[in-house]
């Protein structure tokens with residue numbers, strides 16, 4: 519069980535829509551304090567409305583996870599909103615669809631690796647001094663990044679970047695273990711968001727409820743595990 523009781527101090531990246539926005543909603547509903555990070559806060563209407571409804575408990579700050587300079591700016595601003603972090607949710611992600619073998623452009627691979635793998639790794643490294651003992655870092659991965667489950671030639675730039683993110687999770691788990699910080703790779707299910715697209719089966723509210731249950735139950739003994747929204751282990 520996450521040792522630290524509510525209100526927890528939380529940071530969610532890519533918080534302006536999809537799964538990230540739903541994390542913010544549910545964390546606020548249970549009384550936590552949240553920094554919601556997104557690329558363009560001025561255009562994040564849903565977040566700004568939530569900030570008005572939860573004065574002092576939600577701060578919306580700029581972050582482009584692909585830009586280390588932006589990580590450093592967030593690290594400078596974050597202590598003005600929260601005096602530490604109990605939960606870091608590396609949620610921001612990108613998926614380039616329509617890729618076919620023989621025609622996968624390097625731009626897709628570069629962008630996917632930067633946003634999905636380097637981003638969470640470097641941001642966690644930058645924010646590590648702010649993580650409290652007992653904190654949890656959640657990296658939103660995907661079963662598409664599971665090498666053991668690979669079937670067919672689907673979304674290669676995304677799959678490669680999530681597999682790289684999984685290694686980042688394993689290494690961060692080791693680096694942060696002595697600080698009592700757990701780091702998990704999480705598969706949210708196939709979720710009804712812009713990324714999930716047509717055919718997605720899981721409502722964002724259900725996915726996030728499940729993921730928060732998994733995170734609340736996580737101890738440092740679980741660090742480095744790859745779990746889905748129902749708490750089941752996903753093969754690496």
Ligand code: NDP
Nearest residue numbers: 532536537582583609610611658660708709711712713714
């Ligand atoms: P969406 O496409 O709906 O939202 C993606 C979010 O990431 C947006 O807020 C977007 O911001 C943000 N983002 C993208 N690039 C950057 C960047 N460079 N810096 C900061 N923010 C960025 O995706 P989902 O909500 O569905 O996915 C959330 C996470 O869950 C992702 O990591 C995804 O890979 C993972 N996941 C999702 C699944 C699904 O079925 N939906 C399945 C498995 C995993 P902006 O609005 O500015 O573009």
